[in-house]
Amino acid sequence: MSRISEVSAVAAQQGRKLLIPYLVAGDPDLPTTLKLLHKLVADGADMIELGVPFSDPSSDGPVIQRGVERAIAGGTNLAKVLDLVAEFRLQNDSTPIVLMGYLNPVEIMGYEAFASRASDAGVDGVLIVDMPPSESSVLTPLLKGKHIDTIFLVAPTTTESRCAQIVANCSGYLYYVSLKGVTGAALLDTESVRLSIEKLRTMTDLPIVIGFGIKDAASARAMGALSEGVIIGSALVERIEKLPSDDTASAQQLAQVTEVIKTAREALDTL
Amino acid sequence: MPDMQQDSIGFAGPDSLGHFGPYGGTFVGETLIAAVEELSRVYEEVSKDPEFWAEYDHDLKYYVGRPSPLYLAERLTAEAGGAKIYLKREDLNHTGAHKVNNTIGQALLAKRMGKTRIIAETGAGQHGVASATVAARLGLECFVYMGAEDIQRQAPNVYRMKLLGATVVSVDSGSRTLKDAMNEALRDWATNVDSTYYIIGTVAGPHPYPQIVRDFQCIIGRETREQSLAQLGQLPDALVACVGGGSNAIGMFHPFLNDSSVAMYGVEAGGDGVETGRHAAPLSAGVPGVLHGNRTYLMTDSGGQIMETHSVSAGLDYPGVGPEHAWLKDLKRVNYVNATDTEAMKAFHQLTRLEGIIPALESAHAVAYAMRLAATMAPEQSVVINLSGRGDKDIQTVAKLEGLTL
Ligand SMILES: Cc1ncc(COP(=O)(O)O)c(C=O)c1O
Numbered sequence: 001m002s003r004i005s006e007v008s009a010v011a012a013q014q015g016r017k018l019l020i021p022y023l024v025a026g027d028p029d030l031p032t033t034l035k036l037l038h039k040l041v042a043d044g045a046d047m048i049e050l051g052v053p054f055s056d057p058s059s060d061g062p063v064i065q066r067g068v069e070r071a072i073a074g075g076t077n078l079a080k081v082l083d084l085v086a087e088f089r090l091q092n093d094s095t096p097i098v099l100m101g102y103l104n105p106v107e108i109m110g111y112e113a114f115a116s117r118a119s120d121a122g123v124d125g126v127l128i129v130d131m132p133p134s135e136s137s138v139l140t141p142l143l144k145g146k147h148i149d150t151i152f153l154v155a156p157t158t159t160e161s162r163c164a165q166i167v168a169n170c171s172g173y174l175y176y177v178s179l180k181g182v183t184g185a186a187l188l189d190t191e192s193v194r195l196s197i198e199k200l201r202t203m204t205d206l207p208i209v210i211g212f213g214i215k216d217a218a219s220a221r222a223m224g225a226l227s228e229g230v231i232i233g234s235a236l237v238e239r240i241e242k243l244p245s246d247d248t249a250s251a252q253q254l255a256q257v258t259e260v261i262k263t264a265r266e267a268l269d270t271l
Numbered sequence: 272m273p274d275m276q277q278d279s280i281g282f283a284g285p286d287s288l289g290h291f292g293p294y295g296g297t298f299v300g301e302t303l304i305a306a307v308e309e310l311s312r313v314y315e316e317v318s319k320d321p322e323f324w325a326e327y328d329h330d331l332k333y334y335v336g337r338p339s340p341l342y343l344a345e346r347l348t349a350e351a352g353g354a355k356i357y358l359k360r361e362d363l364n365h366t367g368a369h370k371v372n373n374t375i376g377q378a379l380l381a382k383r384m385g386k387t388r389i390i391a392e393t394g395a396g397q398h399g400v401a402s403a404t405v406a407a408r409l410g411l412e413c414f415v416y417m418g419a420e421d422i423q424r425q426a427p428n429v430y431r432m433k434l435l436g437a438t439v440v441s442v443d444s445g446s447r448t449l450k451d452a453m454n455e456a457l458r459d460w461a462t463n464v465d466s467t468y469y470i471i472g473t474v475a476g477p478h479p480y481p482q483i484v485r486d487f488q489c490i491i492g493r494e495t496r497e498q499s500l501a502q503l504g505q506l507p508d509a510l511v512a513c514v515g516g517g518s519n520a521i522g523m524f525h526p527f528l529n530d531s532s533v534a535m536y537g538v539e540a541g542g543d544g545v546e547t548g549r550h551a552a553p554l555s556a557g558v559p560g561v562l563h564g565n566r567t568y569l570m571t572d573s574g575g576q577i578m579e580t581h582s583v584s585a586g587l588d589y590p591g592v593g594p595e596h597a598w599l600k601d602l603k604r605v606n607y608v609n610a611t612d613t614e615a616m617k618a619f620h621q622l623t624r625l626e627g628i629i630p631a632l633e634s635a636h637a638v639a640y641a642m643r644l645a646a647t648m649a650p651e652q653s654v655v656i657n658l659s660g661r662g663d664k665d666i667q668t669v670a671k672l673e674g675l676t677l
Contacts, residue, residue, distance in 0.1 A: 055445060055576040056562060058454040059300035059461065065444055077574030103298060103561040105575025130298045130561065134288060157305035157464065166301075177302060 003096040003124045004149050004172040007046055008207045008228065017268040018173075018209055018229025019044055019220075021236050021261050022100065024051040024067040026076025028245035030084055035254060036240070037088050041095050043258045044265030049127065049231060052081050052101030059129045063234040066241060074245070078105040078114075082121040089122035098125035098151060098172070111139050119146035125172045127151040133169040140169060153177050156196060167204040174206045175231070178223065179213050194226050216260065217267035224268045235260050282528040282604065284595060289478020289565075292601060294594035297477045299564045302461040306469075307564075311479045313384055318486065323379065330375045331490060334408070335365045337372075339491075341498035341655065346625040347642070354508065354648035356641060358628070358658040359495050361519065368631060368660030369491060369519040370401040374470055376487035378405035381468035388412040388467045392456040394421055394449035394515070395586030395633065396428025397660055398472030403437035413437040416455045418448040421585045428664050446579045449589045453563050473516025474593030477564030481593050488522025495655055496526050503653055509534040511641040512657035513633045514554065514607065515586050517593035519659035524605060534606070537596060538640040540582035541609035551580035553592050554600050554607035562590070567597040583612040583668070584632035586660075610639040618642060619662065619669065631660035632668065 001009070011018055021040050025033050037048060053071035057064065078101075085097050099118065106114045106128065118126065126143055128136075133152060140150045149172030154163055156179065167174065178193050193210065200208055210223040211231030223230045239257040243249045284291040297307060317323045331337040339360045348356045361369040374391075381389060389406045391413070393399030399415040406413035415432055419441045422429050432439050445451035453476075460469040474481045474488075499507050510527060512520035514537040527533045542550035550556065553568040560569040562577060570578045570590040582588045599605040610618070615632060618639035623629045630638060634657070641656045648654065662669075670677050 053576075056450060056454050058457040058563070059302070061458070062444075069444070072576060077576065079574065104569070104571060104577070107560045107566075108558070108571055108573065108575035129300050130564070132297060132299070132301065132304055135296050135298055153301040155301040155305070158301060159305065159308075162304065 002147055002149055002172065003094070004047065007096055008173060011046060012207070012228070017224040017271055018046045018207065019261065019265055019268055020047045020049055020209060020229060020231045021045050022049040022051060022231055022233030023236055023240060024053055024064065024071050025081040025084055026053055026071030026074050027067040027237065027240055028070050028243050029074050029247055030076060030080060031247040032243060032249055034084060034087055036257065038091065039254050039258050040261055041092060043262040045095070045261055046229070047096040047098060049098045049100045049233070050081065050085070052078050052099055052105060054102040054105060057102065061234060063238050067237040078109055082117050082123070085121040085123055096124040097122065098127055099123055100127040101129070103128050103131045106139070111142050115142040115146045115148065118148055123148055125149040125151050127175065129153070133165050136169060151175055154200065156192065160199070163200060163203055167206065170206060172206070173228070174200065174204060174208045176200065176208055176210045176227065177212045178210050190222055190226070193223065197226050217263045220264035221267040221271065224271055230264070230268070232261065232264055284598065285478060285482055289482070291595045291598035293559070294567050294597040295478060295481055295565050297564065298561050298566065299457070299477045300461065303457065303464070303477070306460060306464045307477050307479070309384070313380060314479050314483055317380065317383060326379055327376050331372065335371050335375060336363065337490065338494045339363050341495060341502060344626050347622060348645070350621060350625055351642040351645040353645040353650065354652040354654045355650070356645050357507065357653060357655045359491060359523065359655055361491060361657060361659050362628065362630065362634070362661035366397070366401045366404050367663065368397040368401070369488060369522065370398045370472060371404065372490055372522070373472065373484050373487040373518060374398070374401040374405045377468070377470045377483065378409055381411065381470070382409060384468060386466060386468035388414070388463065389470055390414045390416065390456050390459050390467055391470045391472060392416045392449065392452040393472060394418070394452070394588055395584065395631070396421070396425040396432065396664060397586060399437070399439070400428050400431050400435070402470050403432040403435035406437060407435045414440055414459065416440050416442050416452040416459070418442050418446070418452050420447040421449065424668055425585055425664060426667065448580070449585070450563070450577065457563070473518040474521050474595060475516045475563055475565060475591055481565065481595055484518050485521045485525060485595065488518050489525050491519065491522040491657060492524060492526035495523060499655070506530055506533055507655045508532070508648065508652040509536065509644060509654045510657070511536045511538060511637045511644065511654060513538045513587060513637040513659060514592060514596060515589050515633060516591070517596045519657050521593060521595055523657040528604060535604065536640060536644060537605050537607045538636045539607060539609040540584060540587035540636060541611040541614070542581040544611050545609055549581040550609065551582040551588050551590065552609045553590060554596060555609050559597065565594045567591050567594040568600070583615060583672070584636070586631070586633040587636065608640055610636040614639040616669070616672065628658070629662035630658055631662050632665045634659045
């Protein structure tokens with residue numbers, strides 16, 4: 001069983017909602033990201049989505065775009081993100097790490113090299129925003145061969161027949177995008193999300209987590225009530241934006257950043 | 272109707288998933304999939320509907336002013352000293368470039384789909400102007416995304432778009448040029464997908480755009496074919512077109528792909544010279560990767576980041592290229608070459624002074640290479656240059672390069 005499935009199974013048993021923070025690797029710098037990863041786990045993260053910076057993040061809103069630009073300015077690329085995961089694994093062997101990013105860096109590294117390097121580093125899942133199932137028939141099996149899950153998104157606009165294709169290709173968890181648009185946008189319409197999730201439940205046993213637009217304890221609680229868990233991205237990256245670079249953030253500053261995760265944890269635990 | 276003739280011979284494409292060999296495809300986020308699938312569905316219907324094409328032909332004739340002439344440039348021919356040089360005068364189209372062939376067609380699609388709002392990305396501003404123009408004509412709301420840097424260097428076109436009633440949105444992210452404008456347009460589309468039609472300006476983007484834009488630009492090659500037969504009594508020996516995203520080039524080349532006697536040259540922006548790394552020539556010096564919805568040749572670094580491009584012409588300043596060109600390169604059907612900023616500037620002045628035609632800086636790249644090519648050919652041979660646009664929009668840039676302010 002993959003680390004992701006193990007963690008989700010245990011959470012399901014305990015009635016615990018999954019809390020999955022998203023942050024950009026290398027924002028503001030790689031040593032700070034490493035500290036943040038450990039701190040996020042300490043503050044209640046069950047898994048982490050680690051953004052791989054790409055120069056043209058066309059599915060992301062302004063907050064994450066700026067995080068990506070900071071990371072790229074510091075020279076972070078896919079190879080360095082994999083090194084970061086390996087370093088994280090020296091101290092943490094249990095928290096799943098999902099790489100989230102765009103396809104081009106993987107294409108340039110080469111699919112086979114990527115699959116084996118990601119596996120060596122201790123990556124558990126891969127979510128490539130601009131790789132739909134129809135374009136994934138080469139990479140997904142390579143990752144599977146290395147026991148790495150390929151995670152896909154389902155959007156409010158996804159048709160029912162497409163949902164079937166997505167769940168057939170997806171492993172680990174299913175990521176439900178709770179709004180139309182890019183990361184960090186707009187408000188959630190709880191009722192329509194509930195209906196969509198209900199429909200998805202009839203199609204898959206995968207844990208369903210909700211992301212895009214969850215920014216505080218209240219929205220985490222509202223979406224957590226409908227699903228197995230939530231992803232918090234832009235709200236975290238917005239706080240990271242205030243950190244100093246060059247690995248100079250104090251423990252107190254880091255705690256201020258992860259506060260949003262801590263309060264989301266508390267809110268989810270009341271469910 | 273779109274050009275179907277090569278289906279039997281081997282340049283058919285794309286397949287139903289939008290692939291041209293290993294290139295093309297639909298590499299977009301899930302939030303956009305429903306939109307591109309809807310567009311594919313509608314286009315498939317429409318491309319078989321003679322009424323749609325009749326309306327398109329009507330608009331091209333009475334609104335754009337087609338057919339555009341095929342003009343023998345005698346003094347340019349004499350200057351190059353070799354093959355006869357003909358110009359396909361896309362610069363004479365309404366709005367001043369080939370871009371309008373595509374926006375006319377896509378606006379008709381938007382209308383069929385009941386969309387009320389149009390968005391577009393633009394580099395040189397020609398596609399932005401052509402989009403704002405059709406939006407004005409159909410009474411649709413129009414937003415044009417444009418890199419902050421391009422807004423600076425293409426000020427006259429920015430003002431034209433505003434006059435036409437469009438909102439020009441300055442894009443400050445990334446390299447602040449065309450690729451970033453396209454990212455921003457994709458974000459807008461994902462957010463406003465119900466009301467909005469995205470008019471992509473070149474043969475890039477996710478399927479079905481490379482096919483749709485090509486089909487709308489093929490009017491260039493079809494006319495050139497007929498005009499060559501009528502005026503030259505035969506097909507030309509060579510075709511030359513500049514390649515930014517590749518829409519004017521594919522429009523010229525596609526109807527000739529099966530004519531093996533016709534050589535084809537796609538001219539990329541060599542910038543300071545391909546060897547300096549400061550250029551916009553992915554087919555000459557790039558590698559395959561994925562950007563803006565398709566797999567194609569890209570300018571990307573070893574870590575997979577898209578590199579900044581450099582060209583004197585904003586319309587060629589793009590790190591990718593349409594996937595069908597990537598395929599035609601691998602098939603060796605088209606030769607992809609380049610011309611530097613300096614060569615393009617020289618050709619700009621030559622065409623202006625010898626023929627009284629001020630070309631767009633993009634098109635000047637094709638003129639530069641064609642003159643080199645013609646010199647290696649015999650006088651009884653002929654070269655057709657796709658003169659994709661006129662240079663009125665560029666006079667400030669040219670003046671600045673010569674140390675003048677207007
Ligand atoms: C006059 C002209 N020619 C060529 C181009 C390049 O585009 P494409 O390669 O799609 O023809 C542009 C783009 O703005 C243009 O304005």
